[in-house]
Amino acid sequence: MSETPGDDCRLPPALADVARIEFDYGDGIDFEPYAAFDSAEETTHWLRQWTGNPEADGSAYRVFGQDGAGGLAALWHGRPGRPLTEQPVVYVGSEGECDVVAGNLSDFLWLLAHGMGPAEADDERAERPDPELTALAERHATTPRRPAADIVKEARAAFPTFAEDLWALCR
Numbered sequence: 001m002s003e004t005p006g007d008d009c010r011l012p013p014a015l016a017d018v019a020r021i022e023f024d025y026g027d028g029i030d031f032e033p034y035a036a037f038d039s040a041e042e043t044t045h046w047l048r049q050w051t052g053n054p055e056a057d058g059s060a061y062r063v064f065g066q067d068g069a070g071g072l073a074a075l076w077h078g079r080p081g082r083p084l085t086e087q088p089v090v091y092v093g094s095e096g097e098c099d100v101v102a103g104n105l106s107d108f109l110w111l112l113a114h115g116m117g118p119a120e121a122d123d124e125r126a127e128r129p130d131p132e133l134t135a136l137a138e139r140h141a142t143t144p145r146r147p148a149a150d151i152v153k154e155a156r157a158a159f160p161t162f163a164e165d166l167w168a169l170c171r
Contacts, residue, residue: 009036012085014105014140015064018112021132028128030067031117038063046072050092051169061090065118070094073118075105078159088159091118092166100162103155109137114148121152 011019011034019033038046043058061074062084071093078088078100089102101121102108111121113136115128127148137145156162 009039011036011064012105014085014109014136017136017140018109018133019064021136023117028115028120028125029112029117029130030069030119031065031073031112032067033065034063043074047169051166053169056169062087067093067117067119069119071097071119073101076100076162078162088155088162089118090162091121093119097122098163098166100155100159102151103158104143106137106141106143107151107155109133109141110143110145111148111151113137113145116148121148124149 010016015033016035019035021033023029023031023033040059043061043063044056045058046063047056047058047061048054060077062077063072063074065073067073071091074090074092075084075087076090079086085105088100088104089108090098091101092098099121101118102111108118111117113130113134115130115133116123
């Protein structure tokens with residue numbers, strides 16, 4: 001992404017604040033945020049392993065966290081020319097699941113505030129607001145708070161072919 005060179009692993013301030021929060025997996029958010037983005041080399045290696053394609057290029061992804069099974073959360077460069085914080089958040093699971101979970105970083109913060117991480121975006125469970133994550137979203141988000149299901153639905157409507165395009169990289 002042109003806004004953040006491949007060797008720059010610094011998180012935007014909102015994600016740096018998320019990385020300082022201790023997630024209690026027993027409360028429903030299976031998410032371990034990283035203190036920095038994975039390097040471009042690590043991301044390309046991961047994408048090649050996930051797809052089985054030795055030519056796959058991970059430069060469109062900035063990985064910033066994982067779930068307990070090894071699924072990854074990343075900002076995906078799906079909006080050329082837009083700042084990193086305006087890029088969609090995607091989840092690529094260890095069992096082959098993949099999809100857009102939020103249209104931008106602000107919406108991802110609201111998803112967390114509702115008690116859902118990237119792996120839980122498809123869960124049809126009741127929202128469980130988290131006061132600490134809500135306060136973080138209120139400090140950093142530039143989008144309005146709305147139900148988690150709406151955030152996910154809007155993101156997937158904006159990028160309807162993400163999953164099939166990612167699967168097309170597979171050999």
